[in-house]
Each structure stands twice: as structure tokens, then as C-alpha cells.
Amino acid sequence: MTVSEIPPTPPPGTPPPPPPGRPISKPETAEPVTPELEAASRRAEARRGFFIALPSFIYLVLLFVVPLLLVFVYSFATRDATGQTVLEGWNLDSYRRLFSAEVLEIFLRSLLLATVTTAICLALSYPFAFYIATRGPRVRNILLVLVMIPFWSNFLVRTYAWRVILGSEGPLSQISQALGGEPFRLLFTNVAVLIGLVYGFMPFMVLPLYAALERMDWHLVEAARDLYADGWTAFRKVTLPLSMPGVVAGSILVFIPSLGAYVTPALLGGARTVLMGDYIVSQFLAARNWPFGSALSFAVMFVMLVATIFYFRAGAKTL
Amino acid sequence: MNEGTTPGGFAQRLLGLNAWLVFLFFYAPIVLLIVFSFNDNNNVGIWTEASFRWYGEMFQDDRVMGALRNSLVVALFATIVSTVLGTMLAIALERYRFRGRGTLDGIAYLPIIIPDVTMAVMLLIFFFQAFGILDDLLGINLTSGLLTITLAHIAFCISFVAVVVRARLSQLDSSLEEAAADLYANRWQAFRKVTLPLIAPGVAGGALLALTLSLDDVVVTQFVSGAGSTTLPVYVFGLVRRGVTPLINAVSTVMLVASMVLVAISLGFQRGAEARGQRLADPEALLEEISATES
Numbered sequence: 073m074t075v076s077e078i079p080p081t082p083p084p085g086t087p088p089p090p091p092p093g094r095p096i097s098k099p100e101t102a103e104p105v106t107p108e109l110e111a112a113s114r115r116a117e118a119r120r121g122f123f124i125a126l127p128s129f130i131y132l133v134l135l136f137v138v139p140l141l142l143v144f145v146y147s148f149a150t151r152d153a154t155g156q157t158v159l160e161g162w163n164l165d166s167y168r169r170l171f172s173a174e175v176l177e178i179f180l181r182s183l184l185l186a187t188v189t190t191a192i193c194l195a196l197s198y199p200f201a202f203y204i205a206t207r208g209p210r211v212r213n214i215l216l217v218l219v220m221i222p223f224w225s226n227f228l229v230r231t232y233a234w235r236v237i238l239g240s241e242g243p244l245s246q247i248s249q250a251l252g253g254e255p256f257r258l259l260f261t262n263v264a265v266l267i268g269l270v271y272g273f274m275p276f277m278v279l280p281l282y283a284a285l286e287r288m289d290w291h292l293v294e295a296a297r298d299l300y301a302d303g304w305t306a307f308r309k310v311t312l313p314l315s316m317p318g319v320v321a322g323s324i325l326v327f328i329p330s331l332g333a334y335v336t337p338a339l340l341g342g343a344r345t346v347l348m349g350d351y352i353v354s355q356f357l358a359a360r361n362w363p364f365g366s367a368l369s370f371a372v373m374f375v376m377l378v379a380t381i382f383y384f385r386a387g388a389k390t391l
Numbered sequence: 392m393n394e395g396t397t398p399g400g401f402a403q404r405l406l407g408l409n410a411w412l413v414f415l416f417f418y419a420p421i422v423l424l425i426v427f428s429f430n431d432n433n434n435v436g437i438w439t440e441a442s443f444r445w446y447g448e449m450f451q452d453d454r455v456m457g458a459l460r461n462s463l464v465v466a467l468f469a470t471i472v473s474t475v476l477g478t479m480l481a482i483a484l485e486r487y488r489f490r491g492r493g494t495l496d497g498i499a500y501l502p503i504i505i506p507d508v509t510m511a512v513m514l515l516i517f518f519f520q521a522f523g524i525l526d527d528l529l530g531i532n533l534t535s536g537l538l539t540i541t542l543a544h545i546a547f548c549i550s551f552v553a554v555v556v557r558a559r560l561s562q563l564d565s566s567l568e569e570a571a572a573d574l575y576a577n578r579w580q581a582f583r584k585v586t587l588p589l590i591a592p593g594v595a596g597g598a599l600l601a602l603t604l605s606l607d608d609v610v611v612t613q614f615v616s617g618a619g620s621t622t623l624p625v626y627v628f629g630l631v632r633r634g635v636t637p638l639i640n641a642v643s644t645v646m647l648v649a650s651m652v653l654v655a656i657s658l659g660f661q662r663g664a665e666a667r668g669q670r671l672a673d674p675e676a677l678l679e680e681i682s683a684t685e686s
Contacts, residue, residue: 118488118489118490119489120487121483121486121487121488121489122483122487122489122490122491124479124482124483124487125479125480125483125484125487125489125492125495127476127479128476128477128479128480128483128495128499128549128553129480129491129495129498131476131545131546131549132495132498132499132502132549132550133498135517135542135543135545135546136498136501136502136513136546137498138517139513139514139516139517140513142513142516142517142520143509143512143513146516196409196413196416197413199405199406199409199410200409200410200413202406203406203407203409203410204410215410217654217658218414218417219417220654220658221651221654222417222418222421224603224650224651224653224654224657225421225647225650225651226606226624226643226646226647226649226650227609228609228624228627228628228631228646229424229627229643229646229647230420230421232424232627232631232635232639232643233420233421233423233424233643234420235631235635236420236423236424236427236635236640237420237423239635241434243423271416271420274413274417303402328504328506329506329507331506332506332507332508332509334507334508334610335609335610338628338632339628339631339632348508349506349508352508352509352512353508353511353610356512356515356614357613357614362516365512366512366516369508369509369512369513372506372508372509373505373506373509376506380504
């Protein structure tokens, strides 16, 4: 197992795994086994598998599936005079409010920032991953470790570091003032949030790209060159299509958390840079409008699902 | 790699330049934060002289230390439970066929793709409802606290552990387990003597990932924690929103160093696993090792 194979997060919607191997302890016997016996042993094996999975199954149903359904139910609920959610008087008001100008503005801003973040991450990470994948094994492993360290480092702390850097007392501001310029005013803007998102999620792009490029059969590129393709053509016609799974996986892994980001806009953004993530949080912790917050959560999940499916389709077409 | 497959001189230099710039982008903020945590000045941006002053204040700050203790307790329990459950889930999904396997497979991946804000909202409503029902039916009056935080962390860690262990399991040849069965090992023996040692690096990797996720989580924890039960990241998050202080720099540096230690441990595990893997691939070395242990 090489460094790259600690899957930090697997590509979402990973295609179903290959059919599992033979059950652990079905001994291969040379003697003919009666069909009944074989069926019975298969049933016993299935029962055993089911019981091994059962504790996690119960846990995930109780603390994941049930909560998911609860959010769905809450999104149709109403609130009483004190703002408490009451589970009656079911209505679609929360969903109707999704189309208000305020929500659409926040949603479009989130969509734009997530898209730009994904594009920047891809543009920086592809050549970067390509560079790492084309080094010798020793250098490659060292470089990979250097990528893994920020990946495993605390996200909050990494975002906080940018608050220090971009702040009015931060080093950038001081340099600019020392050169006779204005103090820096980047913090609490969309640009600051964008920098934070790119910084926070870029490792999610680098690792799948690297994995795809490293697995690639480089003889195919050689073959293309032998057939008089120039370097650029060989890259465009061979390397790029072959690394497409990495591009798709990396883009999804960056796009989804960017769209739902909360910590980054909360620390680096201001009142005019509210994104979907902090808008949802404010509905629960400040406005106490749980039905509307639930509807927002569902809308975000729906968009992510559509984007993921669309992207997978598009990625599959290029293969 | 061979001549002709990699880009030539100029493109190569551009690639190298990009790589160094990306590394600079990755590390400059981290290094800067660490350097500034040793700054003696009350003001974050103005460098006076190096000192451990803020580290001293950090260790004397009861709230920071309390939050740290909470974080460690939650992370310990969440890691243990999710590692056991996640490993069992991985084995069941990878090695057995049973009714409902497909559904479970889907459910097991969902917590990984769902954004943490949504997960937080889900669990907030869930605990609110669950407490209401418990109070109505049994008269038990529960509130959010370390228990709810731990339960929530386990919920999202199980999936990550399962994915890591599964990746390891899928690389293994199930014939080794069959061989153990042929040699009259019972199911438990085959698991303990063959499967478990082989997937150990995966289990360790999964456990470390769970530990990291639990120690880092802000959003979900913020939603399911009650009064007086904050973890360190939630406490720091609250402080940071009010402004930047040198004390936060010191706490952040400690958190960074802790994650780096975890990476180092995880890489160490992998090295060991790789070395063992190579021994298995080399029959002569394996024979030598076996005869050495027998004598």
C-alpha cells in the first residue's frame, strides 16, 4: 500500500465494488455436495454476514436514516407564535420561500464560489499531480507525504491561518503599508472566502488526480509519440482522457464541500458573503426557523445529487 | 518513465515551478501561524520577541483545558466504537452476500458525501425529538452533552473506517482465508490468525482517520453539544469569530502539531505494512522467517 492509498474520502458514488469473493470459510471440497446442503450452507453464510453487519446497520439507520427522514418531515412543519416548530399544519411555505430573492442570491453566490473554487483547484492541481506522478519513486513518496500533511491537518486551524494573514494587522497588510500603500482590505470579502475554500479543499483534488495519473499505463503515451503525435496532442488524446476518473472524483470532492461550506465563510466572509452553509446554520442557531432550515438543507442535498450525477455522466462520456 | 513520455525542457520547468508554488501555498500559512504563536506581543501582527508566553497562558486557561479534555474523551470513545463497528461493516460488505447488502452499501456511503452542515441539522433535530420521546415515555430527562457529541461522531466515523478497511480487504486474496479453513482453522481462528493481521494496517488507518475526524469536527459538534460541553475546536471557533488573539495561535499550533503526529503514526503503520507485504511476496524470505521463528 502506498501513501496515496489511504483513502481520505472515497470518491462519492463509487461504483459498486466487484462481487465479493467466496465467503470466508466455504471449504473447497472435491466431493460432490448435494444441492440442499450447498443451499443450506449458503443460507447460513448469508445469515452470518447479516449478523456481522447488523450493529452498524442499526446504528446508521437510527442516527442517519431516521434523522434524514426527520429533516424531511420538519421541512413541511409550521411554527407557533414563539417560533417553536409544531409538527402539524403541514404546508409548503418553506419550499416556496426557497424561491425568494434573498435565498436565490445566496444560492447563486454559493454556486458561483463553489464552481470557481473547483475550477481553480483543478487548474492548479492537475499540473501539480502530473509533476508528482512523473517523479522517480523516492522523490514521489516524499512529495506525497508533503501533500498528506496539510490534508490531515486541522481544517479550522488552516482556515484561521488565513484570517491572520489577510487581517488588517496581518503580514500582507504590513508589507503593503511599509511600501506606502493602503492597509489590506481583503478579509470579509468574497475573494477571502474563495482563497479559504481553495486552500481548504485543494488536497481533495490533488489526491484523486495523482491516483489516476499514477495508475496510468505510460506506454500508451509512448505509443502515441511513436505514431508521430506531438507532446501536446499525446497529452490531449491519451493522458487527459485516461486521467478523467481522477478529474471527476476530485471535482466532486471539492465542489460538494465548497457548496455546503460553513467554517470558511464564517471565519473569512462578512455579512455580504453569506453562503448556503452559514445561511442554513443561522436558520437553526439564530433565527430558530427549523422548517425553513430543513427545506434549505434538502434543497442543497438535491443540487449536490444532481451535480454529482451530471458530472459522472459527463465524465463517463469523455472516456 | 521514459524519454518522450514526459514533457520537454520548458514545459518541465513550468511544471516544477507550479509544484513549488503550490507547496508554498500549502505551507506558508501553517509556518506563519506557528511562528506567530511564539510572538510575545499582545498584538498578533506586531513581532516583538520570541517567547513561550502564550503557551503558558494556554495551559493555565481552565476553559481551554476543559475543552481539550472533552475533545480527548469524545475522540477516544468515538474512535474505539466506530473502529469496531466500521471494521465489522467492511467485512460483512466485502466478504458476504446477504439480503439487504445493497441497501446497506448505499447507506454506508451516504454520510461521507453529505455535507457536514446537513449532518449537523439532521442530528440536532434527531436528538431534540429523541429527548422529547424519552421524556414523555419514560420520564428520563436528558440534555445534550458529551454523550450526544460522541454518538454523533460515531455516526459519521463508521463510514470512513469501513471505506478504509474495505480498501485493504479488497486487495487481499481471499484464498489465504480459504487455506486456513482447509487447515482446519475454525472461523474465529481463521479471522484472528489470518484476516485480522492482514487487515491490521487498514484497521489502524481507519482508526486514525476516525480519531482525526473526531478531533477536528466543528459543525456537527456545535449543533449537538449542550451548555458546558464544548470540545476544543468548537471553543476555538467561538473565539476566532470574535477576533484573532495570540492565545488562539498557540492553541492552533498545538492542534496542528497533534494532527502532524497522527500523520506520522499513520505513515509509520503503512511502512510496516508495506514491508510485511514485500515479505509475503518473497517466498524465500518468508521461509527463512518461518524457520527462524520455529527454531
